[in-house]
Amino acid sequence: MAQYLAELDGVFAALADPTRRGVIRRLGRSPTTVGDLAREFPMTLPSFMKHVRTLETSGLIRTVKHGRVRTCVLNRDRLAVVDGWLAEERRIWEERTDRLERLVTEPEENRP
Amino acid sequence: MNPDLDLVVHRVIRAPRATVWAAWTDPDRFAQWWLPAPTVCRVDRLDVRPGGALVTRMSDDGVDFVPHMDVTFLVVEDLERIVFTNTVDSSWRPVPPAPVHLTAEVVLADHADGTDYRVVVRHGDPASRTRHEELGFFDGWGSVTKQLAAVAEHS
Numbered sequence: 001m002a003q004y005l006a007e008l009d010g011v012f013a014a015l016a017d018p019t020r021r022g023v024i025r026r027l028g029r030s031p032t033t034v035g036d037l038a039r040e041f042p043m044t045l046p047s048f049m050k051h052v053r054t055l056e057t058s059g060l061i062r063t064v065k066h067g068r069v070r071t072c073v074l075n076r077d078r079l080a081v082v083d084g085w086l087a088e089e090r091r092i093w094e095e096r097t098d099r100l101e102r103l104v105t106e107p108e109e110n111r112p
Numbered sequence: 113m114n115p116d117l118d119l120v121v122h123r124v125i126r127a128p129r130a131t132v133w134a135a136w137t138d139p140d141r142f143a144q145w146w147l148p149a150p151t152v153c154r155v156d157r158l159d160v161r162p163g164g165a166l167v168t169r170m171s172d173d174g175v176d177f178v179p180h181m182d183v184t185f186l187v188v189e190d191l192e193r194i195v196f197t198n199t200v201d202s203s204w205r206p207v208p209p210a211p212v213h214l215t216a217e218v219v220l221a222d223h224a225d226g227t228d229y230r231v232v233v234r235h236g237d238p239a240s241r242t243r244h245e246e247l248g249f250f251d252g253w254g255s256v257t258k259q260l261a262a263v264a265e266h267s
Contacts, residue, residue, distance in 0.1 A: 101229075
């Protein structure tokens with residue numbers, strides 16, 4: 001649970017930056033090499049690589065190395081985490097209410 | 113209510129209102145239901161009054177705890193209503209909560225079978241409209257993936 005929430009935070013944090021959103025949008029069209037991607041953004045390569053690493057850590061993209069060329073690929077399943085945020089919040093509150101109900105309705109001796 | 117941003121949980125709980133209220137206001141009881149097992153909840157502050165603090169931590173192994181919630185009660189009406197928000201922390205500092213801003217309202221009423229229990233959670237938009245447009249999604253946050261697939265397929 002703690003890990004899941006941290007992951008969700010990571011995805012939203014990754015999407016909070018315009019460069020990283022630009023990368024996501026670009027990768028939505030096709031997988032692209034780091035070199036080609038970097039040329040589309042006005043910053044130094046080390047600065048750009050920080051963004052790539054943030055996206056990779058959040059799980060929104062993955063990178064694959066062939067020889068000396070590193071290619072970035074969008075991870076669509078990860079974006080679905082964002083897509084389903086309200087359903088996820090609903091599940092959290094429904095289950096929370098289930099536990100509250102159990103706590104106040106079960107005799108104390110049956111509780112763990 | 114905004115169906116894209118808000119949710120309602122409504123139950124009749126077969127227990128007296130005072131018992132449900134105690135589960136919300138007594139730290140030991142609160143810790144027993146707030147988070148799903150095996151996650152362990154530790155209640156640092158539970159000061160159920162307007163402006164009071166709710167601060168919890170959580171742990172997956174019962175040893176290392178990480179912050180969970182740090183929020184402020186807006187409205188508290190004894191045995192009837194509790195409202196809290198995560199937009200200001202327990203020291204009343206405005207914060208950028210993750211993943212999304214919310215105000216939760218819990219309303220308790222008497223019912224023939226026990227307690228009528230209703231939770232309304234109102235969320236802020238998890239991302240600004242601008243962000244959607246930058247990403248090329250124009251149909252709201254709820255269809256990010258679909259829109260993304262469309263963008264990918266038509267370019």
